Amino acid sequence: MDIRALLFTPALIVLLLGLLSMGSNGRDSVSLQGEGSSFLYPQIQAWASEFTARNPGIIINYNPTGSGAGQSSFLKGVVDFAGSDPPLSRDVWEESWDRVVQMPVVIGMVAIVYNVPGVDELRLDGEVLALIYLGVIEYWDDERIRALNPGEDLPHERIIAVHRSDSSGTTQVFTLFLHKSAPDVWGEDLVGKSIEWPVDDTGRGIGGKGNQGVLEAVRSNLYSIGYVEYAYAIKNNMKTAAIMNREGEFIKPSMEAAQAAALGALDSIPDSPDGDWSRAFQDIVYAPGSGSYPITSWSFLLFYKSYNDPAKADAVRRFIQWINVEGQAHIVDGYIPVPAQVRQVNLKAVEMIHG
């Protein structure tokens, strides 16, 4: 066969397939494309398959590229909805509130995991955690740790502090907690998605890529401590530390503790999905209220108020309605549903979206 012809064979096949599909109508279903937070991804995928099973003809896809990428693709109009751990910043919200709604759909927690044989219960507060990640507290039997854990037999071993090596919302929530609970020890310049960890200078800091990387580092290094999303801690049966909240109680991550934190932060949530949520993200961290876990965060979905395609707008309305009512019964292990008060606000969005 002639080489010139061979070169174009795949192109010819594509052309033929194209001609063949001319007659068909393509998909008679509506598909919604989302993008953003990789933390939200498993939950959205679980919702998507339940929702499609009940609403055949609506397909939901989600591209887990990260909150920042999700927000920017969404504002560019490339996707139909976005998932984001932080809500829109105040500046962006001011520009776009007339066309965007935001709603927290799940609560996340950052669990403190540790690998110290023989220590089954560990209590820490923000200041001690900050001092560990600053590299000031060097040994597990430091008196500041012992003071929080009377009766616990802490070994005289160096603490290895594990942190994320990649840019991450988990790091942002964790460092925000350190700053809010111990502002004198952990400065505002050390709050962010990726920071220069002071403990690295002492040689006792380790970076791990992703939650999985941090988890592996903690598991394989004796006497280490690290922070991961709650789901990773429970799915891997890691020991988690009880953290002191604003009320002075030591609380382990749990569903009740996360919802208590959400209730403690209710004052700062807007009464409409197109309101400014930017403060709510700050306020759920180290929130007041008895029983609340202090390292807690919201995760948001962002939708447009108006879609070109009426069928798409209808699909979006039904999806919002579903996740805020029935969807709450399909929460994946490791995620926490939002309290009813918040869902009432979320449901107002259904009236605000049109085709």
Next chain:
Amino acid sequence: MRDWRRVKERIFLAVTSILAMVAVAPLFHIIASVAIRGGGVLYRAGLDFLTSQPAPPGSSMLGGIGPALLGTLWLALLTSAIGIPLSVLTAVFIVEFKDHPLARLAKVFTSSLLEIPTVLIGMLVFLTIVSMMGHYSLLAGSIALAIVMLPYTVSYVERAMEEVPRTYREAGYSIGMTRSQVVFDVVMGIARRGVAAGVVIGLAKIVSETAPLLFTIGSARSSYPMSMKDVFEPGDAVPLLIFQFAQTPYQNWQDLAWGAALILTVIVLALFAAMKLIVREVHL
């Protein structure tokens, strides 16, 4: 004296073979662990693995990688349609018009493409094709992959064509062949195995690429692309699924990633084996 030389040779041989083993050991470790862990998953899931959608995370069901596998096939076909003519003709241009300034530029450009992280190629396609179309699509992914394929295939084809002795061209011209006939019937005819190897190695490279797809195809894990119309819609691919599922804490998703890794490894090894066969049977 003589014995010492033998000993030296022995030592040298031993050291080099140990080093060679150290160098390939990780590869065998990867293949073995993928085969063992992925094989177990495939055995449990059966044929469903190739057709169904992934089950929800944390459930006891496994599901399959149907949409991703179908997406990878579409990507391979579309990328061949765009990438093969593009890269082979680029190589022909570079070889045949050596002194043309554009040819020099093309040569520098394609070889420097190798140095660019492929995620940047994905971003470039995002900023142009995806933004223009207004949504993700398998087509955008294929364009990104065709750019990734370009430098590999061009350099292989270029080298294969350069190796054809001048005398064959001269013979072609002497019997009154046109330039096109000389290039495609004589030179390419002789270099056809090199050309085919270049195409296959390019394809093997692109079916296992993840980064260019992150911002181009949209990880659409719930839809099956069945006809050409779906090429303009978001899709999924096997390497992307592995990358995204392996990072989650859910056992059934990690299992899906292991099974998918085995399937991808088989596809890539088959392509490389095909290339080795093609290259071995060279006779002028």
